[in-house]
Amino acid sequence: MPVVKVLTEGIGEVNLRDIGEYRKRGGYEQWQRVATTMSPADVIDLVSKSGLRGRGGAGFPTGRKWQFLPNNGRPRYMVCNCDEAEPGTFKDHLLLEETPHQVIEGMLIGSYAIGSNHAFIYIRGEFKRGFDIFSAAIEEARAAGMLGDNVFGGEFSIELTPHRGAGAYICGEETALLNSLEGKRGEPRLKPPFPAIKGLYGEPTVVNNVETLAFLPHIVKNGPEWFAKVGPEKSPGYKIVSVSGHVKKAGNYEVPLGTTLRELLEIAGGARDGRTIVAIQPGGGSSACLFEEDLDLSYDFDTMAAHKTMLGSGAVVFFDDTTDFVKAAHALVRFFAHESCGQCTPCREGGHWLELTLERLLHGGGLDSDIDLLVSVSHQMTGLNLCPLGDSIEPFLASVVKRFEPQFRRYVKHAEPATV
């Protein structure tokens, strides 16, 4: 079994929330090394060479993202995205609560690399416990001299501010997050301009995921090759995968990228007894389904993309042969419709309308033509929205309608068909 312990090292064994415990295991040594012996360019170079790609969903190369910041003499901001709300994803939550100092160390290294003197972490509103733990950790780190003015007696000063969201899924989208952080309504901004050019308070900003940043101390410590040599060349490194659905042992598993879906299923205890996995949603609620014939695919960014789906935030949901995909589609569409910020027409109106249509179908009021309409409208909506939320409906819906069309057709004639 390819389970590893990099970010998850020590979790469940010792109290890593305690800065003393964290430092006993080498914590903050890399931050000190970076701040006292390396230049920002060195750090960017290191991270670029490691091949680290964003662990929040888009998988964009982290080093490259950092290099987009203009040299315009303006303040820059590092923002850590801990709004983790993608259905099926629960890995950042773990890091936040169990190993907050590792996240702080990553944020400090990242801030240093991009030249930000003020970093923010945007924590999902529901993570009250995590917020409290993290806030306490910041104070411990400050007391230990890890952040503040002229850290380690050098010229670099860094402030770190935690901010709790208020329960909107859309605030995980980076520009909506920035609006929310500024105290505005959590609505995505039009891109371009991208946050690298005009982000928080209109200044150059990097938004990185918790897991992405948490890898930084390890990459600094072990060198870029240590990371780059793991897994596929273009999609290297380790990943915490949140596995859930019809498996025996749902949970977070840290694995090298390139592990197969079947291995992930086995790590999670396999399918329930007597059941067969018929579909896999490999990258959170916004990803299209794969099916049982795809179980041997390598789980990495590029393989998933090549199969018209995505690795996303690393949330893998397994569906077995008891699944009512009409109900599953309805649940997911309802989620996206509910979480639409309402700003742009297709997402606000289209999402809601798709939800109503599925509801009608579930209650026996559907028409045969509704099924084609579901596919055509969700397709028409895609690529049309102001942010990716509205585009998130089609992949799952279209993939399961195509694969399990008879289930949908059955509902046209029967309010509650016996599907199980």
Added chain:
Amino acid sequence: MSVSSTNGKAPNVTFTLNGATVVARGDETILQAADRHGVEIPRLCYKDGYRPDGNCRVCMVEIEGERVLAPSCCRLPAEGMKVASTSARAKSSQTLVAELLLGDMPGQGASPYKRDSELDRWAAWLGVTAPRFPQRSQPAPDMSHPAMSVNLDACIQCGRCVRACREEQVNDVIGFAGRGDHSKIVFDLDDPMGASTCVACGECVQACPTGALMPANNVGLVEPDKKVDSACPYCGVGCLLTYNVKDNKILYVEGRNGPSNHSRLCVKGRFGFDYVHNPQRLTKPLIRRDGVPKSVALIDPDDVDKYFREATWDEALDLAAGKLRAIRDDDGPQALAGFGSAKGSNEEAYLVQKLVRTGFKTNNVDHCTRLCHASSVAALLEDVGSGAVSNQVSDVAFADVAIVIGSNPTINHPVAATFMKNAAKAGTKIILMDPRRSDLARHATYFLQFNGDTDVALLNGLMHVIVAEGLANEAFIRERTENYAALKEMVADYSPEKVAPITGIPADIIREVARLYATANAAIIFWGMGISQHVHGTDNARCLISLALLTGQIGRPGTGLHPLRGQNNVQGASDMGLIPMMYADYKRVDSEDARHKFEALWDMPLDSKPGLTVTEIMTAAHDGVIRGLYIMGENPAMSDPNVHHAREAMVKLEHVVVQEIFFTETASYADVILPATAFPEKTGTFTNTDRRVQLGRQAIDPPGDARQDWWIVQEIARRIGLDWNYSGPADVFEEIRKATPSMAGITWERLEREGSCTYPLEHEGDPGEPTIFIEAFPRKGGRGLFMPAKYTHADEMPDAEYPFIFTTGRQLEHWHTGSMTRRASVLDALEPDPVISVHPDDLTRLGLAPGDPLTLESRRGKITGYARADRGMQRGTFFMPFVYNEAAANLLTNDAVDPFGKIPEFKFCAVRASVGDWVGAAI
């Protein structure tokens, strides 16, 4: 940022649109470039002039190489980009948006609220008919506002109203609440519109594409017979607008893209037009019945028949002119006087002063400028040689710092205030100085709530700091000013520590503000009647001028002096010489050169003695010196200070001719009443606060037998022996060009074509000069004059007997004496009763609750109004608009005047307060 601007500095971009090569100018968006090339792309949330928001997604285009579609309203083309607005994918997307939105409309069809709904138009253009989707449940209409209806069932969440409210007018009332399909616009915290802080500017109504926000009474469904481009009849901002007319009635008003308003209007301009259709309009000439004597009591307009009888025009004009002529011939010209109006056109103002000067043969002609900015004009003429503004309101955008003092622009110049608020949002630091905290304070960097009456002390304190800290602009002072030593000596006495206890402003704040103004790259000063309406009004204005001269903050864009003019044509009326000491273009009547010029122009000898001012004329009438008075469009029986005295004076007059559109309070004292035309019924030019001469065009016919004002003036002129033969306003304007060199280059044809010209514009074809004093001041020697001013007190200070301060002004919904606005249904519904603003602590002290009757009494009169709690008031001070005849604020005010500008002290007198019994009904 992908928002377009119009600076045009970016290079042109060549790209492909639907296969054709297109060149985008500068930073044009794809949509703008497409528009200019005649390629139609649907759009809903986009509105020309507003920040594009890109939320509706109906303008989506496909860009080669991009995964997702792009909103053409926001996206700038790049060199070589291949854009398709008509590809299958783009079309399919545009169609889906229209279909989804149409599915949301009531009945899934055309908007039931607006004839020309933009959604209907684009849905039809895209071929969307019946949506494939079930209809959603819709919110109930909100009819709580008298001017506007809210029909959210037709709302498409495009957010144009939100941008209208927050970014254009900066009133911050409309916002979005809820998420997803629950997302909706709300007023404040989801209050009914009528109960919200909405100021009814109606920008949202103008912005709404579907009729979800509409003027009340379904006027959006009626097709107008015609649209007439004209201007606003209210304040000096000079907004341009369009009248929508059907069956000789104004249906509704829309803002037009004028240089001073960018299509914006306020509640009066947009919703205050139906006074013209009020049944109380005068439609027949009236003559006082024999044996019905005049008395001080006002006559109820509904009782006019008891006092007056109808007459033919000939009879009325013969009587009006005959008696004026008889008085002139019996007692000499000094027994006559005439009042013109700042509400009339330039042509009317010109004719009235010409009638008085050449027909009455006296300079006893004046108008309400005497009551508003006479002191400002006196100081400006004295110190910088020109009475008009040096820079236009829009210059605030180029200013780093703007001082706004003694002015409440969100109330009195609402559209000008929007530009100040826009500038504040873009970084201009506003320094608001006023004894009363107004809405602008919310946008100000500094708000100095100084004690009333202490302007000179405060301003001298600022100048003291500038001199003491070496922040004076020595080069400017040396090269362009005179009498600096005297100023320096005067302000030496006004250290911040000395001034702080007088003004109530801490010394450190005075220092900070002085430094901010003096060191700004460009700083402008706006002021209003809080400066001018004092017995030291001229001194107040002199200090502001000195402040600008001292720092060299004048003569460049974004700098200068801007007294915000009140009436729509108060600038023009003064320019036309409707004042007793000057001819047109501010040529003094006691200057021989000037007199000879006008004697030649008018072909008769003229009186060289300056005439009497408004308040002096009333005193002379009281004393029996003046016996005959011709009043065109003024309402001194409401607007004069100590108005009981003015009413007594008018009772004493032998012959009063009133030319009016309504039976005003002043009409109560008339012998002959001549029914005249309202603004939308006539054509003429009006000069706004920015020195812009703008054309008002006739949109409707006057009611009954009401006649054009220029015609009435001419008929009187003819009957007192003048050989006038003007054919109309254009003809009069030609003569104005001869009389007024600074406007000589403006032609009627150009006004008809462009609608607005800025003077000075001396030669035909000149562009006009938005900024003046660039190189010199139009004084002898070309230098600006420092006129030091000493801090003095108001004429009447509070004492044990009259312990409170009383100050007057206007309110947003009403205009001056209310003759128009109290007869405008929406405005009267919004503010129906006399209100007295008072600090809540004073209310408690008096044992009153908000809304209780409150009686105020000065040495001159007593009134009762409803108390309104206002935390912007200083304790110990009452404020009241002078619009309500059932509680006329001017019964209390003091008629002491400034010795230079002869302006009364409307802003300060002493009163005592008590619990009121009842508030009378409007007369």
